[in-house]
Amino acid sequence: MKRDTSFPLLLLAPALALTSALVLFPAAQTVWMSLHDFVLFRPKSRPFVGLANYIKALQDPVFWEGLLTSVIWVVVAVGLQFLLGLAAALLLNRSFAWRGLARALIVVPWALPSVIIGLIWTWMLDFNLGLINELGVRLGLLVHPVAWLSEPGTAFAAVILAVVWQGFPFFAVTLLAGLQAIPGELYEAASLDGAGAMSKFRHVTLPGIAAVITTALLLRMIWVANSLDLILVMTGGGPGTATQTLPLHAFLTAWSGGNYGQGSALAVILTFLLLGIVIAYLVRSRRA
Amino acid sequence: MTIARRTLLAGTAAALAAPHIAHAQSAVTVRWWYHFDDPKASPDALVASFEKQNPGIKIQAESIPWGGGGDYDTRLYTALIAGNGPDAAMVKFQNMPRLLEMDALAPLDAHISTWSARGDISDDLWKLHAAPDGKHYYLPLQYVVLYLYYRQDWFAEKNLAAPTTFDSFLAAAKALTTTDRWGFGLRGAAGGHDFWATFVLGGGAKLQKGGMVTPAALAANKWFIDLHRTHHVTPPSAPTDGFLQTINNMKAGRTAMTIHHAGSANDMVAALGDKITAIPVPQMPGVPGWTTYGDGSNAVLAASKNKDAAWKWIAHLSTAETNANFAKLSGQLPVTNSSLKSWDVQPRRFIDASAQSLPIARVLPSTTQTADFTRTVWPQTTQKALLGQISSDEMMQTFEKLYFG
Secondary structure, three states: OOOOOHHHHHHHHHHHHHHHHHHHHHHHHHHHHHOEOOEOOOOOOOOEOOOHHHHHHHHOHHHHHHHHHHHHHHHHHHHHHHHHHHHHHHHHOOOOOOHHHHHHHOOHHHHOOHHHHHHHHHHHOOOOOOHHHHHHHHOOOOOOOOOHHHOHHHHHHHHHHHHHHHHHHHHHHHHHHHHHOOOHHHHHHHHHOOOOHHHHHHHHHHHHHHHHHHHHHHHHHHHHHHOOHHHHHHOOOOOOOOOOOHHHHHHHHHHHOOEHHHHHHHHHHHHHHHHHHHHHHHHHHHHO | OHHHHHHHHHHHHHHHHHHHHHHHHHOEEEEEEEOOOOOOOOOHHHHHHHHHHOOOEEEEEEEOOOHHHHHHHHHHHHHHHOOOOOOEEEEOHHHHHHHHHOOOEOOOHHHHHOOOOHHHEOHHHHHHOOOOOOOOOEEEEEEEEOEEEEEHHHHHHOOOOOOOEHHHHHHHHHHHOOOOOEEEEOOOOOOOHHHHHHHHHHHOOOOOOOOOOOHHHHHHHHHHHHHHHOOOOOOOOHHHOOHHHHHHHHHOOOEEEEEEOHHHHHHHHHHHHHHEEEEOOOEOOOOOOOEEEEEEEEEEEOOOOOHHHHHHHHHHHOOHHHHHHHHHHHOOEEOEHHHHHOOOOOOHHHHHHHHHHHHHEEOOOOOHHHHHHHHHHHHHHHHHHHOOOOOHHHHHHHHHHHHHO
16 A cells, blocks of 8 residues: 655654755855856856866865864864863762752853954963963963964964863763763672773773764764864964964955855865765765 | 726825935935944944935944954955945955955945045055055055054153163163063054064065065064163063053053054043153064054945945045044044145044055055954964963964965
């Protein structure tokens, strides 16, 4: 007997229509713009240029600089967020006084808007008025104030520090949920077998939260790779192009330069680069 | 009879409503985009006085975030393309080429030629505000001229004369630099092209084909970069210092000199009193000097359906007393001669420094490259040169390529 699929489709229609309007149409428009010489302030002339925007993007040294910056940004930022988040989750999974309050407070950085976080860190790291220089000099840790956001190395470290502070609560909360799902009997059995703390961590804890770790890492990699707000607020991609990741490069090309064709090509390239991670996430979700 | 009564009632109602209908039909709303550096400043009083004088026109004043100029411009372009642009907007020279390319500006010459207040604005300003095609699309509203702030108390302590040449400027900057104080607050972030122009375009570089890579141009640029790289007379944070940092450093006694305009004079005096003063920027002997003329204008947009009403509004803002009141809100200088004569919003020494700077006041060329130059190319390239990632010559070659291919 053939199943009637019209009713489920009818129920899905509003969601599909909304997704098409909010996701598929802008995505298709981005691809269309990337194939045209689409400059905001030249509305009368937007000729089809094929792959010229893509070729130009790939020939631009700033693109390759941005790609390398993006890779370092994602690997270091997500790696540190994960390690810090895991440590926080293990700590919050133990019993101690005020644990409830600690669990509530840890999500504060995650709950704050990126722009606010960017401004907080920018002012804390300010060369003249910043808290970090003031404390560093007073405590004798620094001989002179440091222009943290004006040197390429320290500026990149500063934006990574800010995004790690912002993102580690996501791992902490997600991994904590995973830890709480591990049956206590497994730890008791491991103890009976003579396992120490490290053995329990390696053979019980890590396998118990492996699925959560993978999903959280994939999700966070996609978010961090796409994010540009924090860098935009803190350094604007500078000094020079030292902190300019690919999404920021695309944004500045389109928004500041008015070159939406070129900016769209960069966005499409970025999408393809991220597709590997997205597919891995989808496969993982399907299995789950 | 019933029909007659209904007709009579309807007729009476129509007659009673008629004046309101006529008023509603003739009243037009002019959407006007503006920005003030001080977000608390509001043009409400100016709008109210205009609406009182022009009962048929309503002004919908919309404050648009400035974002260093780039955000404002992009919002204006996107609104125009989306068909949702304002009737009139505050504009600057740097976005004129793009707005002209979009056919977005309405020529104002017909209005200006019959405008009774035309003579209250100097001929120099009218010439400066003419578009490359000779027409006037911009109506002067306010202006500033960049000058050099300096700490006269520190100069006196070291027995230094006010720096009028590049050599005396560098000598003073070196003499006043200590471990926690710097001779010159250089702006390396967006907007710092005005600092660069003073020393490089005022030091022999020319904005014409090949003019950025002549020996004189390269030497002038090296001199500019060496302020930070070699002489260390600028704060270590200079490559990324923006408006706030350069002004705050000066106010906090971290720097001895910086470049800005009368818009910050009252703030400076509030922080430093008589210790601070201003003079025209230094010049290189034998080379025409350069300081930036900071324009502020209003334009009527071509797509507006209420161009005449929009003109009335912007003309009102550029007329005598209203222009003075507007300038008080913006912190800049009025364009009307009648207002300038008795202008006392900033201490006189800063107005004098502005007036003395006018002979060397210039603007970057009205080309589409200028917007790219000021918004992204200049800050990114200059920061790299200030950090030693590229040479000062490579910096100038990048600018030459941008402007002249």
